[in-house]
Amino acid sequence: MKVVTFGELMVRLQPFNYERFVQANSLEFTFGGGEANVAVSLANYGLDAAFVTKLPAHAIGQAAVNSLRRYGVDTSMITRGGDRVGIYYNEKGASQRGSVCIYDRANSAIQLAQPSDFDWDKIFEGVDWFHFTGITPALGANVVEICLEACKAAKAHGVKISCDLNYRGKLWTREQAREAMTKLCEYVDVCISNEEDAKDVFGIEAEATDIYGGKLNAEGYKSVAKQLADKFHFEKVAITLRESHNASENGWSAMLYDVASNEYCFSKKYELKIIDRVGGGDSFGGGLIYALLNGKSTQDAVEFAVAASALKHTIEGDYNMMTVSEVEKLAGGDGSGRIQR
Secondary structure: OEEEEEOOOEEEEEEOOOOOHHHOOOEEEEEEOHHHHHHHHHHHOOOEEEEEOEEOOOHHHHHHHHHHHOOOOEOOOOEEOOOOOOEEEEEOOEOOEOOEEEEEOOOOOOOOOOHHHOOHHHHOOOOOEEEEEOOOHHHOHHHHHHHHHHHHHHHHOOOEEEEEOOOOOOOOOHHHHHHHHHHHHOOOOEEEEEOOHHHHHHOOOOOOOEOOOOEOOHHHHHHHHHHHHHHHOOOEEEEEEEEEOOOOEEEEEEEEEEOOOOEEEEOOOEEEEOOOOOOHHHHHHHHHHHHHHOOOOHHHHHHHHHHHHHHHOOOOOOOOOOOHHHHHHHHOOOOOOOOOO
16 A cells, blocks of 8 residues: 655754753754655555655755655655755743744745646556645645645545645634635545644634643534534544643543544543654554554544554654554553553
8 A cells, every 4th residue: 555645844953852942052953744754654654655745956855855765755756956945943842831833944945846846647656545734735825736736636546635734823824724725625535633723724613622721522523523524525534632731741632533434433542741742643644544544443543543643742853653563552552551461
């Protein structure tokens, strides 16, 4: 089975441990980006995963490509050109101090890319699944057009499409997001959202829910999933449920709605001690895609995806470096991570 993901791969610059930007004397240099993170997860699970983007032909662009090759991601369809690799600066939060993310991605190679840079008919030959997020079309009208062409080509080739709504207010307005994502979601089969994205992008929200007070309403999330599915004729809707106790401790679970069976499945909840939150949603997406491609039931699929994401929160950097057996061991346990004897 082959999966293609499309998006931006960025340089991640981060102070050591939990230092603030203003006190740091050096920054750690790694790479990350929503759809690239998903590709790494899938490659680590043994799937044929390819990442598509545009990166400069210089040394930093090559280092970005190499960061994916290290984990077995197919980089052969990456277009080379442009001058910049996008950058994001990440300051990790702890306890009552939240994380800080600063973007420096204007005029990156992918942001300036044109539809002619990608031959989607060739890219989707022999492909089973295509994944993108709402972060990618947020880069500009030209990238919205590229995503639209990709979705149309994927449909023509019989490829399943998943999208994580992933609204980023630093990149575009709610109105811009709604206009673009309404067009793109017409082609999507599996939608991934969270407590806020459905509201920010489409004005759909769960009632009687306070994500900061640790109060979640199951019926409210069922309603959100059904509204999304009814609006766009999705086959499945996944909603991740994060209870933010503070920057270091979160409750983490999810719901998966299967439209055909009218089945709403809630996962067990994990109480996370967070090492690195970045990529948590992407690891959920990677886990869900793997589970669905391998024919897992609705309940087993959401359990696998949430367990994968819970484990990612323990790993530094964007990429999730877990194996299928490690994820299944946690998913099949009591959620504590303790060895079951």
